[in-house]
Amino acid sequence: DGGITQSPKYLFRKEGQNVTLSCEQNLNHDAMYWYRQDPGQGLRLIYYSQIVNDFQKGDIAEGYSVSREKKESFPLTVTSAQKNPTAFYLCASSIGAHRRGSGNTIYFGEGSWLTVV
């Protein structure tokens, strides 16, 4: 089946540790995204990538890092610099970087819960 796979579904982090969330897609999409969602809130964009070896900061990039070495993979590292990392993290992808008004749809994975203990 084609889709977006995030792992792990649940992750616990000790204070001061870095953790990496995996995101893999087999949809042959060029663009990939990471969002953070806090309870009762909407989604906020952390990072996005239009093509391999390129990525851009979103609205809340501080304390996070990403890489895009392969088209199908866009891992997110939550660093110790992120002071409030407990949240639901969502990875997404779309066909490609597109011009204004092209209307490409963004598809989401099932999310990963990160809790600081």
Place this chain on the structure above:
Amino acid sequence: DAKTTQPTSMDCAEGRAANLPCNHSTISGNEYVYWYRQIHSQGPQYIIHGLKNNETNEMASLIITEDRKSSTLILPHATLRDTAVYYCIVRFYSGGGADGLTFGKGTHLIIQP
């Protein structure tokens, strides 16, 4: 970025049509309106999107006003499984030419048996 305004919550009886409104008065001429829904602890699910014309698919219909300042998502025969948070979104574009989706808090739709 064009922002959207949605009611915080709505109720609808099972089997009836659910009509979810959205205001996007600052939308630009070539920005699309997207609708997603999210069931607790799952990733958002794409429903439908449109630019100017009304759109329909197997899940829902999207009615966009002529001035494009508001839209309505219609679930024609709501079921209990349609209980979710529904997000109305207008695409945004960064200065670098990439884009994403800006999500607000959405509308919590509760389908009553």
